[in-house]
Amino acid sequence: MNLSLLRDSFSTGTILVLEVTTTYLKGNRNTKEPVTYVLYERRDNPIFCPVLNMLALAFADNAFKEEGITWPEDIYNIQIPIFRETLSIQWKPEILETPVFQDATRKPEAGDVVSDSNAWSFTGFNYYLKRLGEIAGFPQRLTSYALRRDTANAVDCPDFTDAQRNQIMGHARAEIFRKHYMRQTVKVDSQSLFLGTINRNDLLQNVGLMSAKRDPRAPTTLPPEIKKELETEQDPILVEMKKERLDLKEALRKEFTFIKDAPDELRKRNDRITSQIAARKKKLAAKALDNFCREWFDAVDHTEIQQ
Numbered sequence: 001m002n003l004s005l006l007r008d009s010f011s012t013g014t015i016l017v018l019e020v021t022t023t024y025l026k027g028n029r030n031t032k033e034p035v036t037y038v039l040y041e042r043r044d045n046p047i048f049c050p051v052l053n054m055l056a057l058a059f060a061d062n063a064f065k066e067e068g069i070t071w072p073e074d075i076y077n078i079q080i081p082i083f084r085e086t087l088s089i090q091w092k093p094e095i096l097e098t099p100v101f102q103d104a105t106r107k108p109e110a111g112d113v114v115s116d117s118n119a120w121s122f123t124g125f126n127y128y129l130k131r132l133g134e135i136a137g138f139p140q141r142l143t144s145y146a147l148r149r150d151t152a153n154a155v156d157c158p159d160f161t162d163a164q165r166n167q168i169m170g171h172a173r174a175e176i177f178r179k180h181y182m183r184q185t186v187k188v189d190s191q192s193l194f195l196g197t198i199n200r201n202d203l204l205q206n207v208g209l210m211s212a213k214r215d216p217r218a219p220t221t222l223p224p225e226i227k228k229e230l231e232t233e234q235d236p237i238l239v240e241m242k243k244e245r246l247d248l249k250e251a252l253r254k255e256f257t258f259i260k261d262a263p264d265e266l267r268k269r270n271d272r273i274t275s276q277i278a279a280r281k282k283k284l285a286a287k288a289l290d291n292f293c294r295e296w297f298d299a300v301d302h303t304e305i306q307q
Helices: 048-062 071-076 123-138 144-154 162-169 175-180 190-195 201-208 224-232 237-257 263-304
Strands: 002-007 014-022 035-040 086-089 102-108 111-119
Touching: 014 048, 035 048, 035 111, 035 162, 048 071, 123 144, 144 162, 162 175, 224 263, 237 263
Parallel strands: none
Antiparallel strands: 002 014, 002 086, 014 035, 102 111
């Protein structure tokens, strides 16, 4: 990942450019030619600026080789020599093996602690991405595949060749896009083409997008009455798990009086069953929330029209 300060041809100032090279793409590490993506500042809408997000992480890790760079202003005050078009902003050698997106672990004595060596797991990323989609009010589940699919369809236009799209997506051939990523919605205004009228492709671009039906009023948690139903609902698998744990505890207390005095193998078995019960409850709650949200989105348009 290379950070550079570049002369901005659209202004008299400079702009930050980030080159991100991937060596792990679509399940293959170092087996394909690396792909470098060029990202640049978006000062018109900073919340969507990938460079500013990376800068925040770099400052948090004190990653800059230049000791004089301690604040964002220090970067923007750098002057590019008149005979140069760009300057590279280098990282400390000892920071190069540190993950950009770091995992966090919870410790009883210190709370959440960010790891310097463990990368953020894909499971953790997907969990928070899904949660972000719920909070934002998307009717569909927000996943990494959804982001890839939107990217693939965004570059499916005359401005990009099939080869360029394949490079961006890491596909070996164009058929992969057509089979697995192409939207079912036709993006061409065939109606106006048939009638010989002015096309309205701008309308078609929004049809079928996840953002088209995003509603910030969408529920993000279960209402109390449904939570109460979950507590009293007799899920067969959960009932069997609870019975197994109860039988084990009774056997342990009968033989050892206290569970803590039982052999490690039996105590670990009890802990394992307890963890399985918690996981099952979490799965049932997530399924109930998905169903509740789906019903909410099915009814909200009808409610709006009635009002």
